[in-house]
Amino acid sequence: MSFKLLCIEDETDLRADMCEELTAAGFDVDEAGDGREALDLLLSEHYDLVLCDITMPGMSGIELLRTVRRQERLADLPFIFLTALTSRQDVIVGKQAGVDDYLTKPIDFDLMLITISARLDQVARIKGAKPQADADSHSLRAALMGADEALNRIAVGVFLIDSERKVLFRNRRAEELLTAAEGLSVSREGLLRGEKPAQTQALKDIVDTAIARMASGNRHGTDAVALPRDSGKRPLIAVACPLGRGPAVAGEPAVGLFVTDPEWRPSDAAEAVAQLYGLSPAETRLALALVQGMRIDEIADEFGLSRNTVSYTLKNLFRKTETDRQADLISLFLSNPVALDQD
Template structure:
C-alpha cells in the first residue's frame, strides 16, 4: 500500500476505502487503481478518521458493518461537519433489504452497493459520481467569478467617489482595482506605500502585505482590521491601513475566493470629517454620528464598543441603524459610503457644496 501522505498530493482522484475484510479491501483497491484512481484502504473508522486529518479524498467507499463505529455513524458524523460534508460517500454492505437501503439514503449516502461487489457497477458509480461533482464544482467556480466581477464593478463606482486612497484586493492583497486617489498617491514618491508594477498595475508595499497583523487578519475570520504604518520617504508619515472583507467570512472557507477593500489614510488628517454633512445627509443621531466617525477612523466593532463604553449588542444595534439609513448591507460598503460623504464634502469648495 502506498504511503497515504504521498497519495494526498496525487493528481489521480483519491478514493478512501473502509472495509474490514482483508481480501475484499485488497480487491477494491486493485480494481480502483487499475481504473486510474488512487485508493487508500483501511480496516476501520478510527483509522479512516485519522487519515482524514491529513487529506481530503475525492470519494469514500465504506462498509456499513465494521468493528467499532459503523459506516452509518461515520457518514453521519461527516455530514454534520463543515470540511468533509460534501465528499461523496458510497455505502457497501451485504444487507440488500429495502430498510437498510433507505436508512443509508436518509443518513446521506450518495450511492449504495450490495455485496458481493459487481466491480463494473462500482467503477461506473464512482465515475458517474465524480463527474457530477466535477460539474458542480465548475458551475460553482463560474458563479463565484461572475459574482466577483459584478462586485468589482459595483465597488469601482463607489470607491472612485472617495477623495483618498481606496483599493479592492484579492486574498493575497493583489490589487484588482485602485481609485483615482490611489493613482494620485502613486505619483507622490514621498509616501512609499504604493508603487506601479511592470505591467502598469498598482502594487501594495511589502510593509503592508507582510505586516504580521495583516497576515493574521487574512487567515482569520474577522470582518475588519487596521494597522498603523510609517512610510519610508524623505519625510516619513504615519498612515493607517484599514482592511474590510467584501463578503461573509468563515474560518473554513477557501481563502483564495476572498476580496477586501483597503483604505490608506494619512493619520495627520484622520479626524477631518465633515460631521455636520454626514448627520444631515443620513439623518444621524449624535450617537450614530459618533459610530460613523469611528468607522471612518478604521476602528473595529470591538474597539468602538470599548471606546464608547457600550456592549457588543448595543454596538450591533447602532450599526443596524446605520446600515438602514445608508441603504448598505456590509461594513465595507458602509465605510465607503460614509467616507464618500465625509471626505468629499470637505475636499469640495464651499461654493460647490450646494
C-alpha cells in the first residue's frame, strides 16, 4: 500500500530534495509552497501524513495546524513540523496546537524516513485496535443494559462516566450521596464536582487518568481521592477505574467512579440481612441495632428484652457469622457490598 504525503515548505530547493527522497522511498507525494496552498489541498485531497515548515509567509505552520485540527475529518491526521526553532517555548506552542512530532533543520533524510514510518505504524496500530475497542464497547453496553437493579442494590455510590467526564448513569446510592449535598455534586453540564475547586480538579484528574489507562489498553490500576466535607464529617472516598480498552468515545461508559461514605450506616432491612446470613428475625434486629451504634442495655430497653436474652441472641449471631466480637460483627455488616436499606 502506498501512503500519500503532503510536503509543505517555502524553500523550493529543500522541498524538491525532500519530495525526491520521499518518492524514492515509495511514498506518493504532493507539495505546497505555503500554508494557503496546503490548506486547499488538505480540504480537497486525502493524506496519510503531513510534513510542514513552521515559518512561512502568509499562513504559518502553527496557524495551518490549528485550522486543520478544527476540521473533524483532519483532526487525527499525523502532522510533523520542519523547523529550525527548537527552544522549549517553540516546542510547547507546537504541542499545544496539536503537532505529533518535529524534524530539525537541516533535515536528516534518514531520520525523516524513520520518523514518518514510525508515525504511520502508530496510526495502523490504532486503526487495528478500533474494531476490538468497538466490540468491547458493545459488550459493555449489553452488560449494563438491565443491570440498573443490580447496581441499585449495592451500598456504594456508582457513577458511569464517558470520555468527556459526563455522568451517564448513577445508582440509587449515588443519588443519595448527591441529595445529601456534602462533598459531591453534579453540574448542569453533567460533570462531577467537589465542594472546592481543588477537589473538583482532583476528581477530574483521577477520571482523566482512568481514561488514559483505557486508551493505552491498560485496564489495571485504580486511582482514588478523598473529598472533604464542610460539615466536618469524614471525607467521601472516590475510586476511579477504566471500564474498557481502547480509545474512549463520547456518550459511551469509559470510567466507573465508586464513592463510599465512611459515616454512612445502613438502616433496617430485615429480609436482606436474614437472607445473607441465615438469621432469625430476632438476630437480624439485634445485628442492625448494633450497626446503628446501640449498646446492649439500650437494645434490651428498646425491644423490651432482658439483657440475658439479648446476650444469648448475640452468641447465636457470633456463631452464624463466625465472629467473636461486636466490632468484628459490625465490620462484617458494614463491609458487605449489598445495601441493607433496600425497598
